[in-house]
Amino acid sequence: MADRRRHVGARLLPGVVLTVLALSAPPAVAVDAAGPRGNYMLQCMGCHLLDGSGMAGKVPDMRGIIGKFQYVEGGREFLGRVPGVAQAPIDDAKLTDVLNWTVRNFADPADRARFKPYTVDEVARLRRQPLTDITNTRARLVEKLPAGQ
Ligand code: HEC
Known part of the structure; x- marks a missing residue:
């Protein structure tokens, strides 16, 4: 000084x-890391990969399908409750941003247009309701998702 x-x-x-x-x-990079894309890269990309394609047999492909969950009962809630989301070591506001970014980024355009962003209060509530039977809950939802994936 x-x-x-x-x-x-x-x-x-x-x-x-x-x-x-x-x-x-x-530095510009620090600003970016605090944003939703930066947080996706830090907290989610390790499993979901940068393009959302996941890992066959382990991590589901989010491309196209992620925007369909909003149409089935419990689907919207499910996205806020899966462990990767609920347990991410970031606060509710940052988690809300990264979840909204994730859905918008990997949804089909028509689904993206209909997507109502999660609010911080909603994510705060959902992340505190852990899923007990993830595999079956997910399977039941996926069965009901509309076509066009
Ligand atoms: C340790 C690996 C891992 C990390 C880290 C992770 N996820 Fe996931 N994610 C999964 C798996 C596996 C599933 C499928 C449901 C389950 O078994 O938990 C999933 C499911 C999801 C789903 C529901 C989509 C579906 O088809 O089931 C969303 C949305 C999601 N993750 C977003 C995120 C976001 C956002 C982050 C970062 C904040 C994140 N995940 C971090 C592994 C991970």
Whole structure:
């Protein structure tokens, strides 16, 4: 700090002063990591992969199908309750952003247009209602999802 004051006091060229200011701004990457895409990369991508395709036999492919859950009873709730979502080590507001980003990003355009974003209160409530029988709950929902996946 004392250093910088001395430099500015020394009447450096404006360009140099601007450079000093630019260097003291937080790095752009830190800002990105706090956003929903950054949080997806940190918290979700390890299993779901960047393109949402998942891992055959282990992690379901979200592409196209994720936007269909909104049409079946319990589907919307299910997305907020799966362990990967409910237990993500981020606060309710950040989790809401990342869940909304995930649905919008991997849904088909028509489903994306109909998707009503989760509210923070909703996600806060859902994540505290863990699923007891994930495999069967998911299978029952998937059976009812409309076609066009
Ligand atoms: C440890 C691996 C793992 C991580 C990390 C993870 N998930 Fe998942 N996710 C799964 C698996 C496996 C399923 C299928 C349901 C189940 O068995 O939990 C799933 C299901 C889902 C579903 C429901 C879709 C479906 O077809 O069942 C959504 C939405 C979802 N995850 C979003 C996320 C988001 C958002 C994050 C990050 C905040 C995340 N997941 C982190 C493994 C993971």
